[in-house]
Amino acid sequence: MEGLGFYGFGALTLLGALLMVTSRNPLHGVLWLVVSFLGLSGLFGGLGAHFLAAIQILVYAGAILVLFLFVIMLLNLRPDDVERMPTFSLRGGVGGFLVGVVGFCAVVGSVVMGTGAFAKPVAGLPPLEAGAADVAIPLFSTALLPFEVVSLLLLAAIVGSVALTKRRLP
C-alpha cells in the first residue's frame, strides 16, 4: 500500500510539475501546479505528516495559487502576450541545461544513492503520525522564536505589497 501511494502521488506530482513548466498559458500553469501540490499533499500524508498535508492544500493550493490566478486575471494575461518563444539560445540553453540541471541531478542523485542511511525502506521505519496537535507542541515551545519572526515577516510582506501596488500616486 505504501508503494502504491508513493508511485501514484509521486507520478501525479511530477506530471503536474512538468506540465506546469511546459504550459504556454500561465492560467493552465497554475492549474497544473495545483495538481502537483495535491500529489505532494498525498506524499506528505503517506509519510505521516497529516497536518502538513492539510496545510499544503489549504495554504498552497487554496491561498497562494489563488493569488496567482487573481494576478493573472488582474493583468489580463493571455498566452500570446508573453511567450513568443522560450529563450533557448543554443549556447546558453544547452550549456545551462547540461551543467545546471543535469549536473544538479547527477550530484544530488549520486549523493543520495551513495548514502547508505537512506537506503532503508520507509515501511520499516518506526511509525510517525503528526497531526495538528503534535506539530503545535514544538511550534509553540522550541520553535517559538522563528514563529514570532514569521509573523513579522508576514506583516512586512503585507505592508510591502500594499506599498508597491496601491493605485494612488498623490
Add this chain to the structure above:
Amino acid sequence: MGPELAPFAWAILFAPLAAAGVAGLLVRRRRGLAAAVAVSGMAVGLLCTLYLLARSLGAGEGEPTGFVHNVDWIRAGAFTARFGVVADRLSLLMALVVTGVGTPIFVYSIGYMHGDEGYGRFFACLSLFAFSMLGIVLSTNLLQTFVFWELVGLSSYLLIGFWFGKDSAVEAGKKAFMVNRVGDFGFLTGIILLCWSAASLPSFAGRNPLDFADLAAFYRAGGYEELAKASPHLLGLPVPALAALLVFCGAVGKSAQFPLHVWLPDAMEGPTPVSALMHAATMVAAGVYMICRVFFLFEPFPEALHAVAWIGGLTAFMAATIALVQTDIKKVLAYSTLSQLGYMVMAVGLAGATAGMFHLTTHAFFKALLFLCSGSVIHACHSQEITEMGGLRKAMPSTFWTWIIGTAALVAVPGTAGFFSKDEILAAAAHGEHASLPLLVVGLVTAGLTAFYMLRCTALTFFGEYRGHGHPHESPAVMTLPLWFLAVPALLVGWLGFPLLFHGHPWFQGEFGITGVKVHEGPHEFHLPLALVGTAFAAAGGILGWMVFGARRIDAAAWKERLLPLHTLLSRKYFLDEFYLWLVRTVQQGIAECSDFFEQNVLIRGVVDGLSAAVKASGRALRELQTGSIHTYVRFALAGSVLVVAWVILSAARGGNG
C-alpha cells in the same frame, strides 16, 4: 641621552602635523599666517632635531647615543602594534635632512606660490607631507613605517593633484602612486612573512615581531639562522632572505630603482620645483633610509646584499646614460636623481648603511639646491628646455653661483660634499667586505657620465647667448636666500664624514643607531689613490662635456666669422665634433636610446601598459557576462554552484576513499 628627551622627538614628528592642522583648518584663508605657521612647524622640527643630534653626538663613552619611546597602539590578543619614536644617530641624521632641506623649501615656496589661489591649502599639504616623511624616519616598527610609507605616497599624490590641475601631470601622479603600490605590496608581504616566521619560533617569545629593536637584537643573537632552518625555503631562498628582498621591494618602489623607476621622471613633468623636490631630496630617499634602518635583515645574507648592490648599480648607470640626451632641465636632474639613488642603494649593498646614508645626506642638500636653482631658472625663462636658455649667468648671478656649487658637489669636485660620499662608495667597491670590480667600474663610469651631463647642462643653461624669449631676471630674495642657505651644506656637509678631520667624532661609522648597523670595523680610512682615480674619471667626463658644449659654442661663433684662417683648428674642432656626434649618436645615444627604448617599450608599454591592457580587457570580458538578462544570471549562478558542489564533493570523496 635617554627617554627623558622623548618630548623633543615627539615634537619633531607632531610640529608639522599641528602646523598642517592649523594651516589647513583654521587659517587657510589668511595666506601669510598659513605660510608662517607651516614654516614655523618645520623650524621647530629642525631645532629639535639639531638639539637631539647635539646630545647624541655629545654622549660620553658608554652612554647610549639614542633612545626609543613607544606607546601601545593596538593590542588584540597576541597581537600588539606599537607607535613610537626612535631618536638615534641614523634617524636624527635623516630627520636633519628632512627638516634641514624642508625648511628652506618652505621659505622658497612663499615666493614661488605667490598669487596662487590655494596658498593656505598648499602649505597644509606640504606640512602633512613633512609629517608623514618624519613619521617614516622616527618610526620604531615595521607597521608604523608602512602606514607612514603609504601616507607619504598619498600626500605627495595630493600635492601633485593639487598643484598641476592638468591631465598629464595627474596621470603621472597616478602612475607614481600605482607603481609605488607594486613595491609596497612586496614590502607588506615581506613584513607579514617576517612576522609570521619570526613569531613562530619559540625563542622569539616575548619579543614583538614588528619592532625594529626586538628584531635587530634577535638577529644579532644569531636568530636568523634559526629562522632560516625553522621555515621552508620559498622560491629557493631561505625565508628571512626572501623577506629581506621583499622589504627591499618597497624601497625599490619608493626610491625609484630599476625596474620600478619609471614613475620618477614623469613625476617631474610639472612646472613646479617644489613638488619635484619631494621627489628629489626627501621622499625618494625614504627607501634608502628604510633599508638602512632594517640593514640587519640583509647583513647575514650576502646574496641579498648582492641583489641590492646590483640593482643600485644598474639604476645608477642606466639613468646616467639617459640623462646625457635630455633637453628638459628638470628631466636632466630627474635622471640624475635616479642615478644618484642607484648610487646610494649600491652603497648600501656594498658597504652598508653608513655609506648609503652618507651619500643620501650630501645628495639631499646639493640636489635640493640644484632643483631650487632650476625652479628659479624656469621662473625666469618660462621654459624648461635648455635649448631655449643660455647665458643666464649674467642675468641671474645668485642662481648661477649656487648652481655651480651644487654642480660641483654632484660632480664630486674634491672638497665638496659629493666628493667624500662618492669616495666612500668607490672605496667599498674596491676594498670593502663585499668588494666587486664590475661595480667599481660601474661607479667610476657613472661618475664620469655625471660630470659630462652636468657640464653640458651648465654650459647650455648659463653660458653662451640667451636663446629664449623675453628678458630673464633674477628671482626675488625670498627665493634666492634659500639657495644660499642650501649652498653652505652642499659645500661643507661632506667634511662630516672626512675621517682625518673628525677623528674624535666618527659620524658615519661604527654603531649607527639602535638597530645596530655595523659594517666598518676599525678606523675608517681615506683612500687617496682611489680618490684620485675617481676624480680623474669625473674630470675626464667634465672636460669632455665642456669641450663639446661650452667651448664649442664659443668657437662656433668665431668659426662663422673667420671661416678660412684657422683651418687646422677648425678641422680639429670638426673632428671633435664629429667624434662627439659619432660618440653620442652611436655609442651614447645608442646606449641611451636602448635604455630609453627598453624603458618605453619593454617596461612601460610591455609590462605596465600590457598589464593594464590585459586587466582592462578582462574587465570588459567580464562585463559581457553581465548581459542584464535574468536568464543569463540564473544560468551562471546555477552552473557555478553545481560546479562548486561537484568539485568539493568529488575531492572529498577522493580524499575519503584514498
Add this chain to the structure above:
Amino acid sequence: MTPLLAALPPVTVQHYLLLSGLLFAVGLVGVLFRRNIIIVLMCLELMLSAANLAFVAFSRVHGNLQGQVMVFFSIAVAAAEAAVALSIIIALYRARGGVDVEDAAEMKG
C-alpha cells in the same frame, strides 16, 4: 495491480529524495528557460516544495518533528514571498507593460 506492485522495488527514503531532487530540477528548468515571469515564480515555489518533501522524508527517517515544523515555516515564507513577488510583477507590468523576464534587462555591463 498486485503483480505490478510486487515487481517494483520497495519504497525507500532514497525514492523520496530522488523525487524531491527531480522536482527541484523541474523547477530549475522553468527558472532557466521560461520567459513568463509568473511561470518562473511558480517554478520557484515548486523548488521550495521540493525541499519540503525532503524535509518530511527526513523527518520520517529521524522520527522527530523538527523537519515538519521547518516545512510549516517554509510554507509561510513561501506565501509571503509569493505576495511580494506578485506585487513586484504588478509594478513591472505597470512600468513595462508586460511580464516578460527579458523585458527587465535594461541595466547591464
Add this chain to the structure above:
Amino acid sequence: MDIAGPFAPVLLETLSACGAGAVLLVDLFTPEARKSRVGAASLAVTAILFLAAWFGMEAGGETATLFGGSLVLDGMAVFLKRTFATAGLLAVLAAIRYEDRLPRGRGEFHFLLLSALTGMFLVSSVGDLMSMFVSLELVTLSFFILAAFRRERPESVEAGLKLLVLGSLAAAFVLFGTAFLYGATGDLTFAGLRDHLASLRGAPPSRDLLLGLLFVLLGLGFKIGMVPMQVWVPDVYQGAPAPVTAFLAVGSKAAGFALVLRLVTTVAGPGTKDSLQLLFTALAFATLFYGNLAAIPQTNVKRLLGYSSIGHCGYLLMGLAALGPASYYDESAAASGAAAILFYLLAYALTTFGAFLVVILFSAATGSDEMDDYAGLSRRSPLLAASLTVALLSLAGVPPLAGFFGKFMLMRSVALTGPAGFGLLVAGAVNVVIGLYYYLCLVKRMYVHPPKDASPLPVTGPTAALLYALTAALLILGIFPGAFVTLASDAARAAFGVGG
C-alpha cells in the same frame, strides 16, 4: 547596564520590531503635510537602537541563550549587532536625505528599513537553522520591496525583480541544503550539528552533510555577493534607491557573513578544515578578480560600487580561507580570520555609507549617478569631493583609513596559515592595486576634470556634520583601531573556543 532583565538578549530585536510598528502608526496618524515626522520617528528608533547596542550591551559578557537555544547572544553577536545598529542609523539618516524623491509611502519605507534591521539583529544571534531561514528571509524580503520601492522608475522595479528571482533561487538553495543537513544529523540546531561532527572524531563528514553545507553556503553566498552567486549585485545596486543600495551593501553582506561565520565556526573541525580552506581560497580568488576587474570599465558610480562590493566580498573571504589548517598557529589563525572579518565589516559599513551619502546628495542635486558628471566636483563642493575621496581611499585600503587596517588584519590572518596562503596573499595584493586604479579614476574626475556645470552644490549644516562625522570615524577607526580590534578579536576567539 541591565535595563531589560531576562529579555536583555532580545532587547534590540524587540525594540526594533516595536519601533517598526510605531513608525507605521506615526505614519497613519500624520497628516500629509507633516510627513517629515515619520523620518524623525524612524531616526529616533534607530538612535535608541544605536545607543542600546553600543552602550546597553556588554561585549564581554557571558553567552546568553533564550528560546531554548534558538537565540544566542555571544561576543560575536554583540559585535555584529553594533555594526548593524550603526548601519541602520546611517541608513535612516541617508533615507531622510532621500525622502524628497519618495512621492508616497514614507511610513512603509521606514517600516521596511526597520524590519530588515530586525532581521539583521536576529541573524547575528540565531542558534538554529529554522530561525536562520526565517530571519534571513525577513531581511531578504524587506529588501525585495525596498529595491523596487520607486516603482515609477523602471530601473527600480527591474532591480527588485532581479533581486527577487535570484534571491528566491538562493532561498531555495538554503532550504534544500538545510534539508540535507537535517537529513545527515537529525537536528536543526547549530549545537546538534557541532555535536554530530564532534562524534565523527576527526573523520571527514558524510557526503550528504557536505552537500547540505555547500548548498547553504552558496545560498548565503548570494547575500554576500560571492562568485558564483554575485551576478545580481551590479544591476541591483544601480537600480535600487541609493539609501537602499547602501543598506543592502552593508546589511546584506554583514548578515550573510554573520551566518557564514556562525556556520563555519560550527562545522570547522579537523575533518572539514582542508575542504573548507580549499573551497574558500578558490572562491576568494574568483570573487576578488571578478569584482575588481569588472569594475574597471564602469561609468556609473552606483554600479562601480556594486562591483567593488563584490571585490570586498573577496577580501572578506580571505578571512574565511584562514579557517583552514594552520601550520603554526592553529586556532589563532582561524580566530584572527574571524576577527578580521568582523572588524572589516564594521569599517566597510562606515566607509560604504560615507560614499553613498555623497552619491545620494549628488544625485539629489543633479539627478545623475554617472561618473562623468562628477567631473570637477571639488570645485562645486569641496566637502562632497573630499568626503567621497576619503571613503574611496578607505575602500582602496590606503592607510591610515579604516579600510587599510581591515585589509591588514585579513592579510595577516591569511599569512598566519603559513605558505599555503601565499598565493592568496599575492592575489589580494594585486587586487588592491587594481582597486586603487578604478577608485583613483573617480577621484581624478572630481579633482582634475573641469566641471560641465560649475554651479556650486550647497551642503546644509546637519548633512555637513554627518559627512564630517563619517570621515572622522574612518580616520579614528584607521588610526586608533585598538579598542575595536580587541572587541572583534575577543568575540572571534570566544566563538572558536580559544581561551584568553
